[in-house]
Amino acid sequence: INPQKSSDLPVSSSSTSLPMFRNKTFSVRRRFSDFLGLYEKMSVKSSLHGCVIPPPPEKSVMGMTKVKVGKDDPSSAEFLERRRAALERYLQRVVCHPLLLQDPDVREFLEKEELPRAVNTQALSGAGFLKMINKASDAVNKMTIKMNESDTWFEDKLQEVESEEQQLRKLHAVVDSLVNHRKELCGNTAVFAKSMAMLGNSEDNTALSRALSQLAEVEDKMEQLHQEQAASDFFIFAELLADYIRLLGAVRGCFDQRMRAWQRWQEAQSTLQKKREAEAKLLWANKPDKLQQAKEEITEWEAKVTQYERDFDRIGVTVRKEVLRFEEEKAKDFKGQIVKYLESMLQSQQRLIKFWEAFLPEAKAIA
């Protein structure tokens, strides 16, 4: 994804070798709200019920991180890069999912020249994805009929997911703190470097004066390293955690969907029961046309009960499969990002060694 000057219209570029797409490489222009719209479309499809649909990035960064100057400013380079990277990861996750890749809305998003402006994105662009999920969760939990599961897999797994989400939140908060502290270190190192340079100028011993000036230069280089490390901390580590906090929210959403499916089935059974009772009453009351209607309704609701039961079983299977797929993806994703993070630190340390090895002879030359 490449952003244009106006951050409202990032360009989405895709390259593919899959036969279902018309061209191998193609580009389209999309607005941020289009990405939200794509999510909206996918989240309401019954064919995708139970699937872990990747959530889009938040419109604003407040609520997850300490607000620092530049992060929420749409004109800042940092904000733009953050959004661009987030949207790119979002799309990559979408196309990684076998079912979503087949989805016509996804293909349209990637291929069609112009998309109609997305509607119904208020909930997403306002409070954000997680607030939306949590609201839905609360509604599910408030429903009166509780499930009695013989198979505890779902209950156990949901608990696991919830606890993991909490841990990630905690971790994200600390990593956020790390980013800020490293930026502080950056600033303090730069200031120190200048002070060292001044001291070097003041020094009357020639060789020591030169060494102190060299030290000032090394510290300047260190500042650069810290700057780059802070970017790594953020873009590789912190954003990974933020993404997965939202993704775990999406997983919870699947469990909620299964609950709702179960509740719909139960309610249908209850309605069927009421219809049967009504029929029994009508038998006694001897109202033949009303009785006919009652029998029709019973047939209708019997079919619904069967359908809803089938839906519930099916969504259960989907959720199970999806959770396993998600866990595999997550393990791969984390590993990949952590390796990337470690590699960035490794490079940083290697450069550090070079800087200090260059300085050492200067220090030794002092007489």
Added chain:
Amino acid sequence: HLPHSTHTLGTRSVSVDLNNDASLLIDIPDALCERDKVKFTVHTKTTLSAFQKPEFSVPRQHEDFIWLHDTLVETEDYAGLIIPPAPPKPDFESPREKMHKLGEGEATMTKEEYNKMKQELEAEYLAVFKKTVQVHEIFLQRLSSHAILSKDRNFQIFLEYDQDLSVRRKNAKEMFGGFFKNMVKTADEVIISGIKEVDDFFEQEKTFLLDYYSKIKDSTAKAEKMTRSHKNVADDYIHISATLNTLSADDSTFYLRLYKVEGRVASDQELKLTELLRYYMRDIQAAKDLLYRRARALADYEHSNKALDKARLKSKDVPQAEEHQQQCLQKFDKLSESGKRELTSFKGRRVVAFRKNLIEMAELEIKHAKNNVTLLQGCIDLLKSN
């Protein structure tokens, strides 16, 4: 409460070439921390007959060191010497505050995280502790390696007297009244820069020291800020490591060890560079004090000249005025001669110490970075091979 004993503190690069004259060897092998007070064990080994025993130890508090420093500063005979700067008061404020915060936040963190933070804080306490012992030790060693100061009677009392010094301390305060010390503190810059200098050497020294002092003071403050930031980063890694352990991530062992290295680099940097800067800032202040005393002596001499001229005009009290003038001149000459010697050796000392320190710091940075590289490469290989 702290672990109380501390042995060799590693290289003392702040001031070199100390403690290698076997006739008077001093060290602080042990120290105890009780609440706010630190009790240092001052251990002396000597071949000098001025002392009663060849080897002995006494317990001393920080205030005793200050008393010793102040009596030296106020001794007229030492006006031409750079008196080694007094060691700063032991300051456990930072780790204590952090320990307090940790206690308050205990409920919100896992047992493992808490223990790790606690461990780190105990290490910080220990580092502060070691630093204060080092700085008190160096003060004594500067004295013992100085030809004139090592013979000071009060210094000997400090080393030998096996009772509590606090009684003597109170008496000394009454005797000297802190007069000279206050004098030095109030007017120095103005007087030093105002005096008409007759000697090129001192003129140059004055310019240099005044400028250098302000620069090194600034660098010290900025270095402290920088190493504090570094410590914050290290602390974050501890939290990260602890939290990662509760997740099923395989990189937790890496962070577990990396934080220790980050933390260690931060505290080593602290010990090396910041301590060096801080020490020489205080030492330069001591050199400035010498310049000040000499400037005052010059002012006194000029006054005495004027007084002599006046006396000659009036033909009254001429012999007294002549004698006073002679005394002032002698004092001034003595201070100039001694001052020149002291300042020259100070220059050399400073350059040598900076050199040693900068080399050690660079070597440490390289060593730690190479360790990190090995660690990181190992983790990357492990993760990639799985």
